[in-house]
Amino acid sequence: MQQTDPPTSMRGLARRIGVHYQSIQYLCAPDRNAKGSRHTFELARALGVSPRWLASGKGNPFRHDHRGAILDALETVGVLLDQLQRIAEEMEENGTSAKHAKPGKKT
Structure with missing residues (x-):
């Protein structure tokens, strides 16, 4: 992952995003060549940079580039749709209907 300047405490960043x-x-280890994680969006938000840039080093690191923001939003929507699809499949496997699921409770 790309790093921002000035560097942020890794421990503080970890605590901040949980x-x-x-x-x-x-x-952050250069020898790992990490290309992002499931925490990329939270990391980018905490650091004030674009998730796309943080994961790939491509594009503008800062959010004032609207094209990058649109790509980030589309990527976020894709992640959310994948998560919703998995939830729907789990509910179907368990015989639970979305109509009967109560908000905030796991089924």
Whole structure:
């Protein structure tokens, strides 16, 4: 993953987004060549940079580039749709209907 300047404390960043310090350490290790993670969006938000740039180094690191923001939004929508699809499949496998599921409760 690309790093921002000035550097942020890895421990502080980990606490801020609710992950283990080792996860941040792994993502920042140059020899790992990490290309993002499931926490990329939270990391980018905490650092004030574009998730696309953070994961790939492509595009503008800062959010004032509207094209990057649109691509980020489309990527986020794709991730959310995948998650919703998995939830729907799990509900179907368990014989649970979305009509009967209560908000905030796992079925």
